[in-house]
Amino acid sequence: MKQISKRKRQAEMQEATEIRLCEPAPFIYFENGQIAVTDGSSVWLVIVTCEAMKATASPPEKSLRRLVRYAEFYRDLAAANIRRGEDLDGKVWVRESDVLAAKSSLGLDREHRSHLRERV
Known part of the structure; x- marks a missing residue:
């Protein structure tokens, strides 16, 4: 029965349901960043690993500032993971591999990564 409801939720998600940020505000808990997202009926806790935050832009850093900025x-990475059914018990992880794959698909190789440098 749980599998059926998960499949139903995935089908509903694929109907172009918008995933948006919601409360609580982003925060750092131990080594990872956490943000909340919703589709209007469900809420997920997105756990952004320390390594994912560091891989997002130069210079590599794990900070609340970076978590909020990105x-x-x-x-968007969490929404893709949710659509693929990679959420578990209301949590979805954004890992370094997700960030690197997204940057790669955007064509952000070494010479273009400077565009992701944070502005002070």
């Missing part, structure tokens, strides 16, 4: 980027 919250929409992490939301």
Whole structure:
């Protein structure tokens, strides 16, 4: 029965349901960043690993500032993971491999990574 409801939720998600940021505000808990996202009926806790935050832009850092600045980027990665059914018990992880794959698909190789440098 749980599998059926998960499949139903995945089908509903694929109907172009918008995933958006919601409360609580982004925060750092131990080594990882956390943000909340919703589709209007469900809420997921997105756990952004320390390594994912460091891989997002130069210079590599794990900070609340970076988590907030790139919250929409992490939301989009989490939404893709949710659509693939990679959420578990209301949690979805954004890992370094997700960030690197997204940067690669955007064509952000070494010579273009400077565009992701944070502005002070």
